[in-house]
Amino acid sequence: MFNRRDSESQTASTDRRQVSGTATSSKSGAAFIGPTIKIEGSIVAVEDLLIEGEIHGRVEIKSNKLTIGEEGRVFADVHAKQVSVKGRMDGHLVVKEQLEIQATAQIEGTITSPRISLQDGARFTGSIDMDPEAKAIKEVFGPTDSTASSQAKASSKTDKHKKEVGRSE
C-alpha cells in the first residue's frame, strides 16, 4: 500500500483494509494516501502524512504533521503533533501543538488543541478545547508537554496584557 520508503519509516497497520489505489510521497515529501484509497483500521506514522483518501478508524502521528487534503475524508480518532484540515474530518482530534482549519474544511466531532488557526468559510459542529491543560492532551501526549504549552500561552497572555496596558497609558 505504501511505497518502500514509507514502509521503512512508518508502521502502517490496517485491519480489514480496502485499497484500490497507490500511496506515494507527496510533493512536500510527506507520505501520501491517494484519493482512491480507502483504509479501515489504524495508521501509525513517524513522518508527515497527507491524506486525500478515505480513512475509518484511528490515525496516530504523534511526532509529525498530518494534512487532510481537500479530497480527504477521515472518520477517525486522530492524534498528531500538528494537523491541517482542508477536507472532511469526523471524530476526535487531539493535537499537541497546532491545528490549522482551512476554509474548505468540514469538521464534526471534538477538537483538543492548544493553538488553532481558522479560515472563515470552514464548517464545524462539535466541541473545541483550547485548554493546554485539557485532559485529552495529557492522556495522549503526557503532562510535560501540555504544561510547557500552558506556560507558553500564559507568557503570550502576559505579553499581550503588557502591550494593552502600554497602549492605554
Next chain:
Amino acid sequence: MTAVKPIKNSRETGESVRAPLLSKVIADMDPDRRLFIIDLGGLRSGTLHRLAEFRCRLDVLDFDVQGPKPKDDADPLDELRTRLNQRLPDARGETADLLLCWNYLNYFSTTQIELLMASLLPRLSERAAIHALIESSAPDMPGTPAPMAIADHDHLLTWSDPSEDAASVRVPAPRHSSDGLTACMPGVVADQTMLLGTGQKEYLFRRR
C-alpha cells in the same frame, strides 16, 4: 452547508457592531480559570481568536435556524428538540459559563425560545451569562441570521449571505420585548440591556 463572505459596509471586513455588554463579560473572564462557552452560531475566526486567550472549551452548535423542512405532520417543537439533541455535544460533566445566542433568538417564537432554554439551562453553570442581540426597532430582518463574530474588544462583526436571493429575502422581526423574553426563559433574568446604534438591543441574561 453554505460558506459566508463578508459584505455590507465592506466586502473585506463586514459590518462592525458595538457590543459593550459582551465585551464586558469577556473582559471579566478569569484567564487562569477553565472556561466553557456554548455558541449557537457557526465557528468564526474572530471569535476563536479572542477566546483563544483563555483556557477555553467552545461548543459550536452552528444552528441551522430554518433547519430541515419539517414534515407536514411534524410538531415544530419536536423538530427543534431533535435538532438540538443532534447538535449538542456531550456535556462531559461540565457546565457552561457563557451562552452566545448572537441574533438567533429573533428567529424563534417565544415557545421555541422556551424549549431552547429548557434544553440549554441544565448545561449552564449557576453563574452563567446568556448574551443575545434582539431586533427592537426594524420592522423586518434578513431571512436567515447574519453570521456574527467577535471583532475586537468592543465590537462584533456581521456578514450578509453573499447570494443575491438570500440578501433580498426579508422576514418580519418579532421584536421580542424584555418582559416577553424573560417570560419564556424561566430561571433567567435580564441583567443588563443596551440599545445599540443598529436598532438592536443587546441583552445580558443571568440565571436567577
